[in-house]
Amino acid sequence: MILxxxxxxxxxxxxxxSDTEAANLGAWRIVLESVDGRSRFEAHDDRETVTGERLELxxxxxxxxxxxxxxxxxxxxxxxxxxxxxxxxxxxxRESAWQWEHFGKMEPVANSDLWQRIDDAxxxxxxxxxxxxxxxxxxxxxxxxxxxxxxxxxxxxxxPSPPPxxxxxxxxxxxxxxxxxxxxxxxxRGRGLLNAVQAAVTGLTxxxxxxxxx
Numbered sequence: 001m002i003l004x005x006x007x008x009x010x011x012x013x014x015x016x017x018s019d020t021e022a023a024n025l026g027a028w029r030i031v032l033e034s035v036d037g038r039s040r041f042e043a044h045d046d047r048e049t050v051t052g053e054r055l056e057l058x059x060x061x062x063x064x065x066x067x068x069x070x071x072x073x074x075x076x077x078x079x080x081x082x083x084x085x086x087x088x089x090x091x092x093x094r095e096s097a098w099q100w101e102h103f104g105k106m107e108p109v110a111n112s113d114l115w116q117r118i119d120d121a122x123x124x125x126x127x128x129x130x131x132x133x134x135x136x137x138x139x140x141x142x143x144x145x146x147x148x149x150x151x152x153x154x155x156x157x158x159x160p161s162p163p164p165x166x167x168x169x170x171x172x173x174x175x176x177x178x179x180x181x182x183x184x185x186x187x188x189r190g191r192g193l194l195n196a197v198q199a200a201v202t203g204l205t206x207x208x209x210x211x212x213x214x
Contacts, residue, residue: 009072011076017055025047030062064118064125067125075129077132082131
């Protein structure tokens with residue numbers, strides 16, 4: 001759609017979140033801000049029974065319908081579902097009466113009611129989409145966590161630790177222990193044998209000769 005050059009240009013930041021504990025509870029949030037920074041609009045809401053891709057799409061619908069005049073809008077979203085639908089699917093779905101071919105059979109487009117509301121908004125607004133991660137608070141938390149992990153790893157590396165004992169050193173140490181044990185065994189056996197020999201020699205030395213009668 002071609003608009004006059006003087007129309008306002010807005011950035012539409014949209015995000016959604018599904019509660020991991022409550023399966024049927026979700027929330028969406030949008031920030032609609034003019035490029036020149038003169039106007040800013042924020043909105044958010046919790047929705048029951050709306051989660052996943054439909055919730056992501058609903059956030060974009062709320063943002064586009066908040067515009068009160070024809071505008072240029074750049075949607076900034078983390079949702080690939082929204083981004084791909086706007087870039088590649090919307091035109092084809094409109095031409096095929098909001099159906100798509102699935103294994104040779106025409107099926108209704110999922111969330112077609114919301115896609116049609118986006119299509120209506122695009123008839124009076126020029127819409128582009130960028131799939132980005134834009135949550136600064138989340139990125140800051142991640143950077144702080146990475147910094148804390150790096151500090152902990154550095155502190156651990158700086159603490160001296162005993163060098164690891166190699167397997168060869170352990171084998172050598174065990175071998176020396178075994179040699180000492182064998183030496184003690186052989187030595188005790190040798191001393192016993194020597195004592196026995198000495199006792200035998202002593203007995204022969206002190207034995208008196210026996211004279212036979214002639």
